Amino acid sequence: MRITFEKRQSLSYQATILAPIASFALALLGGSLLLGLSGANPLATYAAMLDGAFGSWPNFTETLVKAIPLMLTGLAVSIAFRMQFWNIGAEGQLTLGGVAAAWIALFWAGIIPSTLLLPTVILAGIAAGALWAAVPALLKAYLRVDETLTTLMLNYVAILFSQYLFYGPWRDPKGYGFPGTAPFPDAAWLPRLAGRAHLGLVFAIIAAIALWFILKRTRWGFELRIIGENPTAARYLGINIARNIVLALLLSGALSGLAGACEVTGISHRLQQGLSIGYGFTAIIVAWMAQLNPLAVLVVAILMAGLLVGGDQVQIMMHLPAAVGVVLQGMILFPMLAGALFTEYRIKIVREPRRAPTTAPEVEL
Amino acid sequence: MDQEQAQTSHPILEMHGICKRFPGVVANDHVDLALYPGEVLALLGENGAGKSTLMNILVGLYRPDAGRIAVHGREVAINSPRDAAALGIGMVHQNFCLVEPMTVAENIVLGLSGLPFVPDMDQIARRIRELSAHYSLQVDPKAYIWQLSVGEQQRVEILKQIYRGAEILILDEPTAVLTPQEAQELAAILQRMTAEGKSAIFITHKMEEVMAYSQRVMVLRQGRLVAECATRETSPQELARLMVGREVLFHLKREERQPGEVVLSVRGLEARNEKGLPALRGIDFEIAEGEILGIAGVAGNGQRELAETITGLRRATRGEIRLRGRNVTNLSPLEFIQAGVSHIPEDRVEMGLVGNMAVAENLAMKGYRRSPLASRGVLQPKPMLDFARRMIDAFRIATPSPHTQVKFLSGGNLQKTILAREITACGGLLVAVHPTRGLDVGATEAVRRMLLAERAKGTAILLISEDLEELLAVADRIAVIFEGRIMGILPAAQAGIETLGLLMAGAAGPA
Numbered sequence: 001m002r003i004t005f006e007k008r009q010s011l012s013y014q015a016t017i018l019a020p021i022a023s024f025a026l027a028l029l030g031g032s033l034l035l036g037l038s039g040a041n042p043l044a045t046y047a048a049m050l051d052g053a054f055g056s057w058p059n060f061t062e063t064l065v066k067a068i069p070l071m072l073t074g075l076a077v078s079i080a081f082r083m084q085f086w087n088i089g090a091e092g093q094l095t096l097g098g099v100a101a102a103w104i105a106l107f108w109a110g111i112i113p114s115t116l117l118l119p120t121v122i123l124a125g126i127a128a129g130a131l132w133a134a135v136p137a138l139l140k141a142y143l144r145v146d147e148t149l150t151t152l153m154l155n156y157v158a159i160l161f162s163q164y165l166f167y168g169p170w171r172d173p174k175g176y177g178f179p180g181t182a183p184f185p186d187a188a189w190l191p192r193l194a195g196r197a198h199l200g201l202v203f204a205i206i207a208a209i210a211l212w213f214i215l216k217r218t219r220w221g222f223e224l225r226i227i228g229e230n231p232t233a234a235r236y237l238g239i240n241i242a243r244n245i246v247l248a249l250l251l252s253g254a255l256s257g258l259a260g261a262c263e264v265t266g267i268s269h270r271l272q273q274g275l276s277i278g279y280g281f282t283a284i285i286v287a288w289m290a291q292l293n294p295l296a297v298l299v300v301a302i303l304m305a306g307l308l309v310g311g312d313q314v315q316i317m318m319h320l321p322a323a324v325g326v327v328l329q330g331m332i333l334f335p336m337l338a339g340a341l342f343t344e345y346r347i348k349i350v351r352e353p354r355r356a357p358t359t360a361p362e363v364e365l
Numbered sequence: 366m367d368q369e370q371a372q373t374s375h376p377i378l379e380m381h382g383i384c385k386r387f388p389g390v391v392a393n394d395h396v397d398l399a400l401y402p403g404e405v406l407a408l409l410g411e412n413g414a415g416k417s418t419l420m421n422i423l424v425g426l427y428r429p430d431a432g433r434i435a436v437h438g439r440e441v442a443i444n445s446p447r448d449a450a451a452l453g454i455g456m457v458h459q460n461f462c463l464v465e466p467m468t469v470a471e472n473i474v475l476g477l478s479g480l481p482f483v484p485d486m487d488q489i490a491r492r493i494r495e496l497s498a499h500y501s502l503q504v505d506p507k508a509y510i511w512q513l514s515v516g517e518q519q520r521v522e523i524l525k526q527i528y529r530g531a532e533i534l535i536l537d538e539p540t541a542v543l544t545p546q547e548a549q550e551l552a553a554i555l556q557r558m559t560a561e562g563k564s565a566i567f568i569t570h571k572m573e574e575v576m577a578y579s580q581r582v583m584v585l586r587q588g589r590l591v592a593e594c595a596t597r598e599t600s601p602q603e604l605a606r607l608m609v610g611r612e613v614l615f616h617l618k619r620e621e622r623q624p625g626e627v628v629l630s631v632r633g634l635e636a637r638n639e640k641g642l643p644a645l646r647g648i649d650f651e652i653a654e655g656e657i658l659g660i661a662g663v664a665g666n667g668q669r670e671l672a673e674t675i676t677g678l679r680r681a682t683r684g685e686i687r688l689r690g691r692n693v694t695n696l697s698p699l700e701f702i703q704a705g706v707s708h709i710p711e712d713r714v715e716m717g718l719v720g721n722m723a724v725a726e727n728l729a730m731k732g733y734r735r736s737p738l739a740s741r742g743v744l745q746p747k748p749m750l751d752f753a754r755r756m757i758d759a760f761r762i763a764t765p766s767p768h769t770q771v772k773f774l775s776g777g778n779l780q781k782t783i784l785a786r787e788i789t790a791c792g793g794l795l796v797a798v799h800p801t802r803g804l805d806v807g808a809t810e811a812v813r814r815m816l817l818a819e820r821a822k823g824t825a826i827l828l829i830s831e832d833l834e835e836l837l838a839v840a841d842r843i844a845v846i847f848e849g850r851i852m853g854i855l856p857a858a859q860a861g862i863e864t865l866g867l868l869m870a871g872a873a874g875p876a
Contacts, residue, residue: 230719
């Protein structure tokens with residue numbers, strides 16, 4: 001008896017939905033082993049995490065605070081991945097979005113009328129993220145430069161550039177030596193909805209619905225889907241692949257840039273350490289788990305944010321490292337990737353009547 | 366070997382009551398098969414009749430839902446191609462499984478178990494030379510695969526199976542890629558093998574090949590074995606009837622018509638292939654309204670490059686392409702489409718369709734840029750669905766629904782989907798590359814009728830095909846391409862298979 005895989009004749013829809021859920025369950029199971037080894041009670045820990053993330057209204061708003069950048073970067077990554085453009089540069093695009101937003105908020109506040117300041121700040125963040133994504137997109141579309149390398153490396157350029165700014169020329173002279181810019185004027189603050197959860201949530205929801213509509217119903221989305229599924233067919237059908245890659249990546253970068261602008265205008269109200277804390281990388285897990293579906297990204301982002309907030313909670317309550325949440329996030333990705341196997345293959349258990357001989361007969365001439 | 370003789374010896378291979386179901390399809394329905402030593406058995410059937418499924422079961426790529434397999438009278442379980450190889454069963458697939466940047470010898474031993482960590486390649490090469498001399502399968506073991514012609518690559522595949530001790534050789538439509546001359550060599554190789562007691566199963570849907578190659582023939586239809594007989598006791602007509610289940614019209618009605626104005630004119634066209642080598646070396650021809658120009662030639666002589674260059678997918682390095690007098694050389698694929706050029710590509714699945722998208726979406730892939738399928742950049746689901754339903758009806762595309770992913774359709778229906786889309790979008794020039802390759806008799810007939818109907822409407826058609834019968838039946842004129850040059854253009858009425866064969870092999874012909 002042995003176990004083999006057989007290719008399915010059609011994709012299994014149950015498996016498509018079950019794979020992320022089962023992956024999450026497996027990650028919790030694996031995580032409980034880890035927690036057990038470090039002497040904690042896994043069930044109590046998970047209960048504390050759940051309570052920390054969703055147990056009360058204030059806790060839930062904190063989860064939303066972390067979910068907003070994950071939603072926006074998750075959408076950004078999804079649209080790029082749809083085109084089989086492996087944009088792992090959402091982190092850098094987010095950071096630069098924050099930098100551009102800070103630049104307008106800090107240095108143009110007196111010039112731009114205060115009612116227009118916030119929109120300008122946000123648009124600057126969007127533009128900066130888009131331009132930062134345009135670099136690898138243009139390199140890929142016209143010179144076939146591998147985008148995984150360029151997007152990854154440009155993250156460090158953007159992050160180090162932002163650090164240079166708030167440690168150096170932009171550092172607040174009245175900041176008692178703390179690295180960070182001066183606070184933005186009030187006119188550049190993003191309104192808050194509940195707790196610290198800000199208007200970015202509305203942006204993310206609008207963006208998700210818009211993206212869903214673009215992909216499903218517009219001519220452009222139709223072209224993007226064709227390119228993502230079969231670039232050879234796209235070229236044959238007269239679709240301009242290079243132009244579409246650049247356009248999709250401008251959109252992708254714009255969403256990440258928006259995330260960065262929302263972070264600095266909605267949460268920190270200044271550019272400082274803590275803008276780049278890995279949202280752009282977690283976004284990759286969000287996008288995969290949502291199977292690149294824009295609406296699913298919203299839900300998955302809240303779940304992932306819950307792990308982060310819950311992790312902080314167990315650190316405070318149970319004196320466990322906050323990294324528990326991050327570890328669980330990482331552990332979800334592996335079964336997720338393996339789960340893709342089950343959507344395309346089925347497991348079959350084979351009973352063999354007799355083994356075929358395993359030695360090849362000699363060739364006779 | 367005669368059937369009577371064959372029956373007296375014991376079968377080397379028996380398959381009993383093989384059943385294989387795929388969702389919605391019964392691919393094999395209680396199929397029995399017996400193969401005797403020293404015979405060539407032809408497995409005849411339309412596409413989707415279950416030939417390939419049956420053979421894939423035999424080589425361990427699929428597992429049967431029911432049924433037994435016995436080799437040399439002993440029941441066996443074949444779970445992988447490796448098990449099959451150990452039992453002396455080897456298959457030469459339609460798409461060769463060779464690694465291009467490696468040598469013949471390396472390809473032949475690739476994946477063999479029990480190979481030392483550093484194989485003695487000289488000894489392996491010597492052994493390959495012995496085998497190739499013995500079976501007249503001339504190949505240089507040290508040659509790289511990419512240097513070989515398609516016919517030579519097929520020889521490597523056969524040699525690979527012999528080297529691995531195959532007693533039963535399965536050939537999946539082996540002549541599709543060969544010149545008539547190469548096909549004859551293949552027949553000789555098979556004869557030599559069977560004379561030594563090896564056996565072969567020959568998958569085909571061409572009646573002439575059954576008659577030329579096999580001693581016995583099995584006909585499959587819709588997963589069931591419908592006939593089994595000695596080849597010399599049957600006729601191509603009878604086989605065709607058995608295969609399709611009805612009488613086949615081999616003669617298409619082709620009305621005479623005077624060609625109109627010139628639609629496409631190609632002058633001194635040159636282009637390079639993927640390796641940067643010249644693939645087209647100065648091509649000249651014209652096609653008029655309502656005319657079908659056939660391009661005959663052995664695969665790999667520039668056909669693909671020609672089709673791609675005159676649809677905007679490949680750059681012309683020299684020369685000129687004019688559509689109704691307008692110079693369109695090296696415009697973008699979109700500009701060619703807008704100029705009225707439709708293209709039925711050689712690779713249906715790789716290029717012509719998007720497998721994971723719905724039939725309706727695939728049908729809309731040319732019309733989606735304009736009303737009624739789109740309005741102000743937004744797709745219109747209702748008109749898209751109406752359009753798809755009309756196409757499915759008009760072109761008799763067999764699909765469960767317009768929402769079915771196109772990858773679940775059979776080969777003939779895939780091609781009909783492309784034809785429906787391309788013909789509807791066509792604005793004067795249709796480029797059809799191997800439009801009936803791999804299709805069954807019924808679908809082939811349907812596709813040829815559609816081409817003739819387009820001709821009657823005044824469309825200029827460039828028909829690239831390896832099937833000379835098809836070109837003779839459908840085309841007005843036939844151009845023969847060899848090493849990127851047109852060796853001659855003949856009116857189809859005056860072209861004979863022999864003349865075309867000579868031109869295809871590179872002999873100088875009438876200009």
